[in-house]
Amino acid sequence: MSENQRLLIVEDDIHLGFLLMEFLESEKFNVKLCRDGQSGLMSFKKESFDLCILDVMLPQTDGFCLARQIRKEDKEVPFLFLTARSMKEDKLQGFAVGAEDYITKPFDEEELLCRIQVILRRQAQQQIPEEKPTSFDLGRYHFDYNKQELCIEGHSRRLTEKENEVLRLLCLKQNQILKRDEAVEKIYGRHDYFLGRSFDVFISRLRKMLRQDKSIRIENVFKVGFILHVQNPQQGH
Amino acid sequence: MSENQRLLIVEDDIHLGFLLMEFLESEKFNVKLCRDGQSGLMSFKKESFDLCILDVMLPQTDGFCLARQIRKEDKEVPFLFLTARSMKEDKLQGFAVGAEDYITKPFDEEELLCRIQVILRRQAQQQIPEEKPTSFDLGRYHFDYNKQELCIEGHSRRLTEKENEVLRLLCLKQNQILKRDEAVEKIYGRHDYFLGRSFDVFISRLRKMLRQDKSIRIENVFKVGFILHVQNPQQGH
DNA sequence: GCCACTTGTTAACGAGCTGTTAAAGAGATA
DNA sequence: TATCTCTTTAACAGCTCGTTAACAAGTGGC
Numbered sequence: 300m301s302e303n304q305r306l307l308i309v310e311d312d313i314h315l316g317f318l319l320m321e322f323l324e325s326e327k328f329n330v331k332l333c334r335d336g337q338s339g340l341m342s343f344k345k346e347s348f349d350l351c352i353l354d355v356m357l358p359q360t361d362g363f364c365l366a367r368q369i370r371k372e373d374k375e376v377p378f379l380f381l382t383a384r385s386m387k388e389d390k391l392q393g394f395a396v397g398a399e400d401y402i403t404k405p406f407d408e409e410e411l412l413c414r415i416q417v418i419l420r421r422q423a424q425q426q427i428p429e430e431k432p433t434s435f436d437l438g439r440y441h442f443d444y445n446k447q448e449l450c451i452e453g454h455s456r457r458l459t460e461k462e463n464e465v466l467r468l469l470c471l472k473q474n475q476i477l478k479r480d481e482a483v484e485k486i487y488g489r490h491d492y493f494l495g496r497s498f499d500v501f502i503s504r505l506r507k508m509l510r511q512d513k514s515i516r517i518e519n520v521f522k523v524g525f526i527l528h529v530q531n532p533q534q535g536h
Numbered sequence: 537m538s539e540n541q542r543l544l545i546v547e548d549d550i551h552l553g554f555l556l557m558e559f560l561e562s563e564k565f566n567v568k569l570c571r572d573g574q575s576g577l578m579s580f581k582k583e584s585f586d587l588c589i590l591d592v593m594l595p596q597t598d599g600f601c602l603a604r605q606i607r608k609e610d611k612e613v614p615f616l617f618l619t620a621r622s623m624k625e626d627k628l629q630g631f632a633v634g635a636e637d638y639i640t641k642p643f644d645e646e647e648l649l650c651r652i653q654v655i656l657r658r659q660a661q662q663q664i665p666e667e668k669p670t671s672f673d674l675g676r677y678h679f680d681y682n683k684q685e686l687c688i689e690g691h692s693r694r695l696t697e698k699e700n701e702v703l704r705l706l707c708l709k710q711n712q713i714l715k716r717d718e719a720v721e722k723i724y725g726r727h728d729y730f731l732g733r734s735f736d737v738f739i740s741r742l743r744k745m746l747r748q749d750k751s752i753r754i755e756n757v758f759k760v761g762f763i764l765h766v767q768n769p770q771q772g773h
Numbered sequence: 774g775c776c777a778c779t780t781g782t783t784a785a786c787g788a789g790c791t792g793t794t795a796a797a798g799a800g801a802t803a
Numbered sequence: 804t805a806t807c808t809c810t811t812t813a814a815c816a817g818c819t820c821g822t823t824a825a826c827a828a829g830t831g832g833c
Contacts, residue, residue: 387644394650413631421658734811
């Protein structure tokens with residue numbers, strides 16, 4: 300259920316941060332941990348998250364301030380505070396800046412999990428009118444991201460989850476370079492040698508699937524990434 | 537903002553109940569107060585509310601049980617627990633039956649107000665209930681959701697409640713992916729491992745019922761959901 | 774041309790997901 | 804209380820797909 304849900308945790312207590320990350324990763328979340336407001340905001344701008352978990356007391360920018368900046372970037376993303384500051388005024392301020400929840404330390408991991416799930420559950424119900432296209436014409440092929448389907452000449456093939464994700468990234472950047480690191484980061488939320496190789500495997504599989512139209516090809520850019528070449532770039536809704 | 541929002545409070549402590557009601561009415565909510573699970577459920581069935589605030593320890597039916605009954609009546613309405621029982625197990629059970637929040641006494645009125653507003657805010661964002669079709673042609677079959685009936689060649693079969701719900705969701709998304717999580721959420725109003733498996737059992741039963749027309753089939757999309765394939769998509773009112 | 778490194782491709786393992794049936798449980802009815 | 808109906812839980816078989824490994828081939832610096 301929480302598969303692939305991306306969480307941003309901003310927590311300056313290294314020990315607690317790691318505990319939290321480990322716990323949430325064991326619950327199949329994809330977690331990014333930052334130690335201060337600055338890097339939290341940077342990460343937020345670069346990547347995209349389903350929920351942010353913010354400490355209030357942070358070096359430099361405090362959590363409330365960070366929350367405001369995140370809101371400036373994204374009007375929808377839910378966030379909650381997880382903090383030792385249990386004073387009523389802090390709580391009220393937390394809700395005032397738009398938090399979905401305000402949890403005080405010490406907290407129970409499982410309760411936190413429940414609260415996260417409540418937030419994501421409600422979020423999921425609001426089908427976000429995706430502003431990015433989800434349907435692409437690739438030469439004689441047609442790729443529908445929502446249906447997870449690649450068609451050619453009336454013949455359609457169902458893609459696996461990851462194949463679908465990789466092809467989508469390629470399509471969004473068609474005829475431009477899709478950087479390895481960027482792609483791996485978006486798909487897995489983290490980066491290591493094996494994930495990079497796994498990504499290569501998907502590239503290989505997609506090439507095989509797309510072989511029927513010679514005008515479509517995935518070219519490697521040594522040490523940088525890949526380009527999906529498409530002759531008549533067009534895309535549906 | 538809270539203008540005209542209707543709250544159902546089920547609280548057996550008369551004193552606390554009145555305090556709560558007065559406070560929330562002063563915040564422009566429209567409040568109905570009940571003293572026990574029985575009358576709470578009665579009120580819920582008769583009237584309609586935007587949010588329910590439930591005590592856990594109630595005479596006769598306890599709060600968890602009441603919540604389950606409310607869920608049976610309405611899969612959408614949000615509810616929260618407001619209770620002296622602060623044990624972890626109780627909290628987890630509260631969330632497990634589908635609560636949006638679990639607040640332990642003593643609590644701060646203003647914090648409660650914030651939490652109520654968070655829930656109603658999420659709720660408000662939700663889609664306008666549009667008219668959805670209730671009658672579907674599925675190849676040689678005909679499915680009528682209101683009659684809870686699946687017919688083929690003059691022969692009709694009555695569906696159970698859940699079979700009916702699952703088939704409806706599939707039909708509404710025919711030839712598109714019906715996501716597991718979304719479906720389970722809509723059918724049960726909450727989500728856990730077993731509900732997912734129960735959903736699978738209904739898929740299996742529907743497959744069996746639909747076997748007489750080969751052009752109709754329910755395909756699994758690994759880890760994502762199911763697609764009801766229909767050849768000539770048509771649907772009645 | 775030689776070397777270190779990157780990329781291409783295939784195959785296979787195994788965690789975890791799904792299909793199905795049956796038993797247990799819950800709720801309604803009488 | 805006994806009975807019936809429907810849903811949930813359990814159990815098990817079978818399957819899928821992402822990862823990893825292994826090796827071949829390509830790249831570019833020197």
